[in-house]
Amino acid sequence: MIAVAVLTDHIRDLDTGAVAALTTPELACIADDLAEQKASLNLVEDKLRAALDLKYGARAAQRRAEEAKDTGTVRFEDNGFVVVADLPKxxxxxxxxxxxxxxxxxxxxxxxxxxxxxxxxxxxxxxxxxxxxxxxxxxxxxxxxxTGKPSYRIETAGEAERSAGRSEPHAA
Known part of the structure; x- marks a missing residue:
């Protein structure tokens, strides 16, 4: 029996018709590869989210306390970047x-x-x-x-000024 090794990278430049023309084992292999990539990406995303919370959670909580709010979005600077920390209610x-x-x-x-x-x-x-x-x-x-899961976005100073103009006021 021949092992099929078709990965998602193999179909990146194919049109939908060419992908549909692949054999069922090839499509199954691609689907399995995609599932593994999604699981791996979710793991990385969870680790990054936890690391950002570990790094910025206390500062975000302090900023929310200073602004007399339990939830919502706060901003603070870190090494020339603006950290946007959101804790949904x-x-x-x-x-x-x-x-x-x-x-x-x-x-x-x-x-x-x-x-x-x-x-x-x-x-x-x-x-x-x-x-x-x-x-x-x-x-x-x-x-x-x-509260929901905290989320963080790191922006350059220019991005922070543009996004602050669209939403909540910029907090230094």
Whole structure:
């Protein structure tokens, strides 16, 4: 039996028709090679993400504390580069506690809870942030704030100035 050794590099310059004309074993070999490359790339990406978090996580947390925020994007300089550190916010709502909050609004306040709660019993984070404190306090037991995976981007100073103009203000 002859071993088939066709790798993704072999098809880089082929058009789709030429790739489709390959034998099934060749296509299987390419698919296997691609899966191995993806797994290897994911491993490298995970290591880089962990290394960036190890290197910059404390500075990013300090910058967020200085800016009085728990999540979001912060910027700081390192050796002539600007590190953009993002810690996304993920809010989850406890469905049973939201139902309880809805009943309080309906029974005790005589108000329609549908004005505050979506049908799926989700609460808009933007709306929650603007509610009066007594209303937020009713919903707080149902709310859990988690963070996503931190991400980092390293930009040259010129790139940082251009991207800062598009999004959040530049923090030195």
């Amino acid at each position: 993920r809010v989850k709502w406890d469905q049973a506690k939201l139902r309880h909050a809805a009943e309080i609004i309906r029974a005790s306040w005589g108000d329609d809870p549908d004005a505050y709660i979506k049908t799926k019993l989700e609460v808009s984070e933007a709306a929650f942030a603007h509610w009066p404190k007594p209303l937020r306090d009713v919903f707080l037991p149902a709310r859990t704030v988690e």
